[in-house]
Amino acid sequence: MLRRLQIVILAPFSILLVLSVGSFVYAGYLTVQLAFNTSWSSGGVSDNIVQALQVIDVCLIGTAALVIAAEALVMFMANADASRGVAWLGPDSVDSLKNRALSMVVLILVVTFLEVVVHPQNGRSELELGLAVATVIVSIALYLLASRSNTGGAGRSQV
Structure with a gap:
């Protein structure tokens, strides 16, 4: 019976897979838009840099979603023998998946703040946003440090 319940993980896996593919498609659109803006626009270098950071951010979101989906699938579906080929994924627990997602939130916040600071x-308003972003980042960093120390420092590097 428990073995049959493992199929439930396919729902969030599918959602994360669609999110990942959508992120990559959107990053492609942003890249084409950036290429046209760079070629025919008189916009400043800082505008182009922020747009390039947005493309990188969207690609990283897609990559993180794909890795989290794959790790969840391996963690809940694979046997020990079958998962040897994907041992590099090897999540320790659901907490490690959550930590990856929180690390991505920090990256998104930083890029969002950079977009505002360029213009x-x-x-x-920029100071208030900066303080809010810094507060959230510090809170996430403290949580990640606390969760790492609770696991005996055996945490793996985050995306």
């Missing part, structure tokens, strides 16, 4: 409107 400042008034210093106060």
Whole structure:
């Protein structure tokens, strides 16, 4: 009976797979848009750099979604013998998957803040956003450090 319940993991795997493919398609669109903007636009270098960071960010989101999906699938579906070919995925627990997702949140926050800083409107709103982003990043960092110390420091590197 428990073996049959493992099939339930296919639902979130499928959702993450669609998210990943969608991210890669969107990154391709952003890349084409960046190429056209760079070629025919008189926009500043900082605009192009932020757009390039957006492309990288979307690609990393897609990659992280794909890795998290694959790790979840390996963790819940694979036998010990069958998973040797994908041992590099080898998640320790659901917490390691959660830590990867939180690391991606930090990257998204940083890129979002950079987008705002490139086109400042008034210093106060940028300062408030920067403080909010810094607060969230520090909170996530403290959580990741606490969860790593609770597991005896055996945490793997994050995406």
